[in-house]
Amino acid sequence: MLWQNKTTIESRKFVCGFCNSTVASSQGYFTNDTTNGYQGFIYICPHCGGPSFMIGSKQVPGVAPGSSVQHLPADIESLYNEARQAVSVNAFTAAVLACRKLLMNIAVNHGAKEGATFVSYVEHLANAGFVPPNGRAWVDHIRSKGNEATHEIKLMSNAEATELISFAEMLLKFIYEFPSKIPTPKP
Numbered sequence: 772m773l774w775q776n777k778t779t780i781e782s783r784k785f786v787c788g789f790c791n792s793t794v795a796s797s798q799g800y801f802t803n804d805t806t807n808g809y810q811g812f813i814y815i816c817p818h819c820g821g822p823s824f825m826i827g828s829k830q831v832p833g834v835a836p837g838s839s840v841q842h843l844p845a846d847i848e849s850l851y852n853e854a855r856q857a858v859s860v861n862a863f864t865a866a867v868l869a870c871r872k873l874l875m876n877i878a879v880n881h882g883a884k885e886g887a888t889f890v891s892y893v894e895h896l897a898n899a900g901f902v903p904p905n906g907r908a909w910v911d912h913i914r915s916k917g918n919e920a921t922h923e924i925k926l927m928s929n930a931e932a933t934e935l936i937s938f939a940e941m942l943l944k945f946i947y948e949f950p951s952k953i954p955t956p957k958p
Contacts, residue, residue, distance in 0.1 A: 780800075780812060783814055785830060788834055789832065790816060790821065791835070794817055795817075796815055799822070810826075831860065833858070836859075837936045837937060842947045850869055863929055863932040866927070867931060868920050870913050870917060874892055874917075875892045878896050882899065893911070893914050906942065909938040913935050916931055
């Protein structure tokens with residue numbers, strides 16, 4: 772496949788997989804070789820300069836699901852973003868495993884004993900009030916899907932990984948972001 776630089780190519784609007792900005796670009800590279808009837812393009816994001824490969828409707832890297840969460844400890848933020856980025860490159864089972872590990876890290880960050888059983892981490896979060904009302908089902912769902920990804924041969928899907936990231940995002944906002952928005956009372 773021979774890629775050619777062209778000062779301007781067919782403009783395309785997309786969400787950049789690197790910076791999450793909605794952009795339109797006409798700068799990049801293309802190939803005249805068609806694969807499965809589609810022509811390939813590499814668009815350069817005018818916001819961050821990152822390259823996005825497009826072939827038909829497929830984009831690599833894709834857009835990471837979920838959104839950033841404020842006031843996270845560095846290791847938890849890194850793990851949450853790792854799960855999101857895994858989905859953007861179609862690594863759905865890895866994303867589900869990262870969401871499971873995220874529960875363990877949150878629990879240890881809030882006083883659970885490191886090296887305990889996974890069930891004890893879930894129990895710690897629930898018993899210590901870190902799971903919102905009616906939120907126990909979210910945590911159990913993340914645990915259950917994480918167990919499937921860990922102990923079974925089945926591969927996880929985009930829908931399953933995206934759903935768990937959504938649940939994890941809400942849990943992180945409940946535990947870290949929302950409490951930080953409450954002004955501290957002055958004595």
